[in-house]
Structures are given as C-alpha cells and as structure tokens.
Amino acid sequence: MLNESTRVSVPGQRAPSDPLAATGDPRQRQDGLGWVTRALFDDPGVTLTIGDDPAAAARWAVIPSLADARFLLPLASRRVTAASLLAYNALRPPKVRAGRAAVGSLARAGLLGLTRAPILSARTRGPGDLLASFLADRLGVPRLHAAIGIRPPDPHHKPTLQLFDDRGRPRGYAKIGWNDGTRAMVRAEAATLGELPSGGGFPPAPRLILHTRWRGREVAVIEPMPRTVRRIRRPDRPRVEAMLAVARRGGPATGPRPVADLVETWRRRAEGADPRIHAFIDALATGPELEFGDWHGDWVPWNMARHRGRLLVWDWENRSTGVPVGFDLAHQAFQTALSTRGRPAADCAAAVDEALRAYGPELGLDPPRQRFVADGYLVELWLRTYELSGGGAGWNPKLHPALLDVLATRLPR
Secondary structure (H helix, E strand, O other): OOOOOOOOOOOOOOOOOOHHHOOOOHHHOOOHHHHHHHHHOOOOOOEEEEOOOOOOOEEEEEEOOOOOOOEEEEOOOHHHHHHHHHOOHHHOOHHHHHHHHHHHHHHHOOOHHHHOOOEEEEEOOOHHHOHHHHHHHHHOOOOOEEEEEOOOOOOOOOOEEEEEOOOOOEEEEEEEEOOHHHHHHHHHHHHHHOOOOOOOOOOOOOOEEEEEEEOOEEEEEEOOOOOOOEOOOOOOOOOHHHHHHHHOOOOOOOOOEOOHHHHHHHHHHOOOOOHHHHHHHHHOOOOOOEOEEEEOOOOOHHHEEEEOOEEEEOOOOOOEEEEEOOHHHHHHHHHHHHHHOOOOHHHHHHHHHHHHHHHHHHHOOOHHHHHHHHHHHHHHHHHHHHHHHHHHHOOOOOOOOHHHHHHHHHOOO
16 A cells, blocks of 8 residues: 655656657656556546646646656645645655655645646546546545555556545545456455454454445555554564464464475466476475465565554455465565665575574574575565466566576576
C-alpha cells in the first residue's frame, strides 16, 4: 500500500520538449503518468486532459511535475487535498515526509496554486466511468476521492488508490489488477486476508472490506490503517519473532523434513522455462532437512509499521505455504538492497548471505541450511518472475537473466 518513494529514471520517458509532456491526453505518454492513466482510465467514455477543465468530473494536481510525476492529488476540496498529503505521513521517509507536509499546509490554506503543479482533468459520460465513484456506490458512501500513486512503468506494478470521503477521512486502499499477473495477485491477497490467523505473535493486518471487479479490473479495497501508526524504527533490522510467527501460523515449531516436496514443486513450476533453472533445481535436490512453513512473500520494511507496541504488516498478495523457514528473512535482505540501494542482483544475493549468517541461528538455521535457504530463495524468486512473465506481466529486467547468472556462480551444474 504505502511504498518507499525513491527517484527512479524511467527508460523511454519523454523529454520535456516533447509536446505530449505538456499537453494532450496523458495516456499517450510512455512514463509513469502514462502507465497509471492507461491502467485506470482506459474507458473511451473518459476524456483526460492536462489543464484545468471546469466541466471535469474529477481533477488532480500532478505532483511535483509532469516530467517527474509521483502523485495525483485530488482537488475535490481543501480538506480532501490536504488529507491526501498528510494522512499517514509519519510512515514515510523524512525527506518525503517534509515535502508532503509543506505542500499539505499550502493545500489546507488554499494556496496550492503557489506550487504551479499541473492539473489533470477527467470528463466522463457517467459516474460509473470513474473507479472511485463505482467504489463509493459499492461501499455505501456518497462520494470517494482517490489519491493515486505513480510509479515507473512496470507490468508487475498495480495502481493503488488511497480513498477519502468528503470530510477527508481515509476510507481504504484500492489495489487494481489490470493484467493477468496483477489480477491474480489481487485475487490472492483478497483470499489471504480472509484466512490470516490471530494470536501467537502473528502480526495483525488491515482487513479486506471489498473484493470486486470493474471493467476488466480486479479490485481489492483494504481498510485504512489506524491513524496513529508510525514508521518502524531501525527498518533494516529483521523482526525475527514475527517472521517465525508467520512461518508457523502463530503455533509451535514443526520438525525438519526433507526438501523433496519443495524440489518437486519447483520442477513443476519450471516446466517450459530456461533449461538453466532445471539444473539449479537439481543441484538443490539433496539439500538438508529443514523446517517448512508459510511466508509473507514480500516482507520488507515499507510493508510494515508499528502501532501500540505491535508490528502491523500489509501487502499479503504473495503469501504461500510449504517453503523453508527463513525465506522472509532472505527476501527482506534482497529487496532492501535492490529497491532502496539500487544494488545489482549479485550484491543483493550477497546481502542475503550476510543476513542469514547474522540471524539464521535464531531461525534454527546452521551454515549448511543457511546456504540452502539463500540459494533456494533465489530459485524461488526467479520462478516468481518467470510466472509473472507468463501472466502477461513481462520480465523484470532487474531479475532476469541476472538471477540465473548469479545462480550459475553459486550452484554446481
């Protein structure tokens, strides 16, 4: 839901001199703004323009600029605009928090025009042409206003809408699946949120309030977080106890067992894939016995917060079972190096090794098991990337073929 905000250069982004960077339909753009508007406003009944259209059904400020759009800020009222910037600001990195606070103060005072932010206007043929209006009707709310995050074009990304009512109160987060891969993710999270355990140290999660479909999109609306949530301290430090609670579903430890079932599952998932992955899977077939359990699947600091002394965790779309205990630890190390530090895959794999050496013993992992979990996680991550590519999402260039090259240096063939 809430992600770290980092500056990313977008391959193929239009230069400011390109006419489409300043005028016309933003759906023609090849940057993040173009991708998000195509994903959310592809209905022919919706007319999008850059400029303030007094007849528009909805208007957004493009923050901070067209060339570097990060956020579509709803302009329904001062209250809604300010709330879109200030709600949950304590979860964001200090630099982002300061910027949002400054613009939010201007919005509250009715001085947003001082930012000279471009305006995106949407005309419609009917109220159901906008997703926020459709969701308001389904949720029994007179109106909802959507603050929309913008990320670089990526077939794995899902648009996320933060929904506010007329009083500026958060009413939920809407995740939008728009291709086969992301629709499957949204369905998976909707199903998962209905069956998460409680107690036993299992971290609480925001609950699902609506799962629906809209014009070929899969939509899950998840309840807003408590207003008093705060950014976790020392985000790089793994929360090992919570990882174990997730792995064991809040129950006791289970005994170790052979890796044969896991390896066989990998082989089925790799059917038709690059032959190299089959060799790497075969190399892990004689691994040590391990404790198996669940994993969150995207355990990273920006998917969690602290609230009343407890860890709150969201984004459960990748949760699955039957994996070695320790996969969440490996994932946090890899993704933190990849997403927040911009490291190549080989360095990210080295970060996994380092995390398992430091914290693996708390998970019951001795050095041979640490190495198996690290290599197994890299296989699992490549298979996830492969499956997304087959679901219409395309390949993630940060992970393919780089992960196969990394595995080639780690596993005999």
